[in-house]
Amino acid sequence: MIRIGYIIFKFLIRFFVLNLFFYFNLVFFISNFNEELTPFIVYNYFLKYTSIGGIDSIFYFFFDGIFYNKFFEYYNILHTYYNMLYFLIISFLISLVFFVVSFFFFTKSNKYNEKLLPYECGFDPFGDARKQFDIHFYLVAIFFIIFDIEAIFIFPWVISFYQLTNLGFFNMIDFIVELVIGFIYLLYVGALDWYNI
Amino acid sequence: MIYNWLFFTLFLFTFSLFGIIYNNKNLIITLIIIEILLFSVVLNFIFFSISLNLLYGYFYSIIILGIAAAETTLGLTLVVSFFKSTKKDLQISCFRGTSL
Numbered sequence: 001m002i003r004i005g006y007i008i009f010k011f012l013i014r015f016f017v018l019n020l021f022f023y024f025n026l027v028f029f030i031s032n033f034n035e036e037l038t039p040f041i042v043y044n045y046f047l048k049y050t051s052i053g054g055i056d057s058i059f060y061f062f063f064d065g066i067f068y069n070k071f072f073e074y075y076n077i078l079h080t081y082y083n084m085l086y087f088l089i090i091s092f093l094i095s096l097v098f099f100v101v102s103f104f105f106f107t108k109s110n111k112y113n114e115k116l117l118p119y120e121c122g123f124d125p126f127g128d129a130r131k132q133f134d135i136h137f138y139l140v141a142i143f144f145i146i147f148d149i150e151a152i153f154i155f156p157w158v159i160s161f162y163q164l165t166n167l168g169f170f171n172m173i174d175f176i177v178e179l180v181i182g183f184i185y186l187l188y189v190g191a192l193d194w195y196n197i
Numbered sequence: 198m199i200y201n202w203l204f205f206t207l208f209l210f211t212f213s214l215f216g217i218i219y220n221n222k223n224l225i226i227t228l229i230i231i232e233i234l235l236f237s238v239v240l241n242f243i244f245f246s247i248s249l250n251l252l253y254g255y256f257y258s259i260i261i262l263g264i265a266a267a268e269t270t271l272g273l274t275l276v277v278s279f280f281k282s283t284k285k286d287l288q289i290s291c292f293r294g295t296s297l
Contacts, residue, residue: 009218013214013215013218135276135277135280138273138276138277139273139277141273142270142273142274142277145266145269145270145273146266146270148266149262149263149266152259152262153259153263156255156259
């Protein structure tokens with residue numbers, strides 16, 4: 001059951017992300033040349049192309065001209081997107097043709113042990129491509145992240161240094177001193193000893 | 198135009214979301230992906246503050262970066278303490294749990 005729920009959740013996420021992409025395309029495309037219409041377009045998009053406006057509203061995509069009236073006037077901008085639909089259909093058909101035709105022309109592949117090696121005429125391969133590295137590096141990563149973010153906090157302090165008061169100056173000094181105290185405590189505990197994890 | 202930048206952040210956000218869903222290898226990759234996700238949000242704040250000529254986006258982005266660093270250090274210390282107790286690699290995924 002967990003497996004089935006996982007699959008269903010995956011497809012739901014895919015569906016919503018695809019909807020998001022089309023939605024942003026539409027809104028940004030239209031808002032380039034007309035900014036007053038964008039809220040109406042957002043509302044009409046949700047009404048027409050998602051399941052928020054109704055269950056069978058997705059079928060309106062194929063019957064665009066039929067439901068034309070003044071309130072739905074701005075839907076007809078989507079005529080430019082029919083090219084994308086044709087492109088998707090044609091590319092799907094072409095890939096299907098390749099997939100089917102390849103079954104009539106395939107030959108049995110001649111695989112033997114030496115052909116499947118990564119280096120056919122060199123030295124014998126040794127080891128694995130995915131190398132496991134030591135867990136001690138994670139400690140170094142932790143310290144890197146902490147002091148990296150400290151540098152990020154210092155940069156705006158330095159840039160606005162001329163306009164700072166004493167309070168702003170000593171705030172940053174306090175921050176640095178507290179970090180140094182923490183760092184000295186970590187050295188005292190022995191977090192950076194390599195063979196004493 | 199800000200919309201072009203928003204496409205970039207949307208790209209980052211959605212692909213890191215897919216990465217969280219599909220990743221079932223280990224916790225480190227999940228931590229990196231969460232960093233990318235927070236980074237896309239930070240970029241959104243910065244782009245909007247550029248386009249609106251407001252400084253609040255910058256301040257909030259710095260705060261988010263600090264919180265993201267704290268979260269990543271917490272995750273890494275979890276990994277290290279797990280390794281201390283069991284001497285094993287931690288294989289974890291968000292939807293399938295651990296495989297110890």
